[in-house]
Amino acid sequence: MADVIEQQAGQTDFPAIRRGPLHTLQMNLGYLCNIACTHCHVAAGPKRTELMDWQTMATALAFVDAQHITTVDVTGGSPEMNPHFRDFVQCLRERDVHVIDRCNPTILVEPGYEWSADFLAAHGVEVIASLPCYSADNVDAQRGKGVFEASIAGLEKLNTRGYGQANSGLALNLVYNPVAPVLPPDQNVLEADYRRFLGARFGLVFNHLFTLANMPIQRYARALMRDGEYGAYMQLLKDAYRQDNLASVMCRGLISVDWQGHVHDCDFNQMLALPLGGGAPITLGALIDADLAGRSIGVGDHCYGCTAGQGSSCGGALR
Ligand code: SF4
Ligand code: SF4
Numbered sequence: 670m671a672d673v674i675e676q677q678a679g680q681t682d683f684p685a686i687r688r689g690p691l692h693t694l695q696m697n698l699g700y701l702c703n704i705a706c707t708h709c710h711v712a713a714g715p716k717r718t719e720l721m722d723w724q725t726m727a728t729a730l731a732f733v734d735a736q737h738i739t740t741v742d743v744t745g746g747s748p749e750m751n752p753h754f755r756d757f758v759q760c761l762r763e764r765d766v767h768v769i770d771r772c773n774p775t776i777l778v779e780p781g782y783e784w785s786a787d788f789l790a791a792h793g794v795e796v797i798a799s800l801p802c803y804s805a806d807n808v809d810a811q812r813g814k815g816v817f818e819a820s821i822a823g824l825e826k827l828n829t830r831g832y833g834q835a836n837s838g839l840a841l842n843l844v845y846n847p848v849a850p851v852l853p854p855d856q857n858v859l860e861a862d863y864r865r866f867l868g869a870r871f872g873l874v875f876n877h878l879f880t881l882a883n884m885p886i887q888r889y890a891r892a893l894m895r896d897g898e899y900g901a902y903m904q905l906l907k908d909a910y911r912q913d914n915l916a917s918v919m920c921r922g923l924i925s926v927d928w929q930g931h932v933h934d935c936d937f938n939q940m941l942a943l944p945l946g947g948g949a950p951i952t953l954g955a956l957i958d959a960d961l962a963g964r965s966i967g968v969g970d971h972c973y974g975c976t977a978g979q980g981s982s983c984g985g986a987l988r
Pocket of ligand 2: 937
């Protein structure tokens with residue numbers, strides 16, 4: 670099984686693509702998470718110990734300054750569980766950099782993290798919160814028992830701080846990904862369904878829903894293999910390939926940094942240990958003055974997950 674997953678990064682008929690101007694730095698602050706979802710492409714969980722240190726964050730701040738980065742997108746694991754999370758966000762906001770927190774909303778009600786909703790609101794951090802379905806059964810099946818209830822409680826906490834409310838300036842976007850190995854449904858239609866259901870049932874408000882395709886890598890690839898569905902899912906992604914999505918795949922404008930400071934073209938390549946441009950491993954510190962625009966991007970079969978159907982990126986559908 671591992672051979673097949675490694676092969677994805679090495680041999681592919683996915684088209685060659687190149688970088689455009691760099692505007693976003695995506696930082697994986699570590700694999701520690703308070704829950705362990707079956708679809709998690711970083712295989713995060715409560716027993717993971719990998720966490721980004723302050724030295725790597727300081728290098729990231731130097732990179733932000735030198736490259737005029739406008740957005741830093743922090744992810745994990747649960748990024749709030751990194752002990753330097755607050756200092757790092759504060760330094761970025763002092764530079765007027767837009768910060769996105771990819772938040773699993775259960776962390777907002779996790780004992781020890783009661784500070785998180787107030788902190789995010791006080792620093793004007795955009796929250797992108799995962800809620801893979803508005804059905805409690807589906808969420809609990811994918812993420813674990815009780816996760817739906819805790820997620821709703823976390824989102825309520827954000828709403829009370831102003832998140833998702835008109836004219837508050839505090840953006841709350843939700844993320845959906847399918848439970849079954851199928852493509853996500855139409856983003857606009859599903860957003861309307863989420864808005865209706867979460868509003869009527871819980872009084873929740875949010876700005877947008879992002880629909881993401883599940884990437885056939887790591888824990889999700891292993892689950893597909895176990896169920897004999899890996900080949901069919903890959904074929905589904907390839908059959909739904911749309912060339913017009915290529916122009917806007919997220920790797921054109923961002924780089925992804927792992928917890929040790931190694932740089933990749935995106936979070937998915939990071940999980941496949943595929944270095945920036947498919948070349949030799951390189952750290953952020955070595956790229957501070959580099960001009961990355963025009964450089965080639967390291968691709969693999971998993972890239973079909975970004976170009977299938979309406980397309981998929983960390984900001985949802987591409988079209
Ligand atoms: S909450 Fe997110 S990071 Fe944590 S295990 Fe689930 S998918 Fe992975
Ligand atoms: S997985 Fe998507 S974002 Fe990553 S390199 Fe491939 S096309 Fe780009």
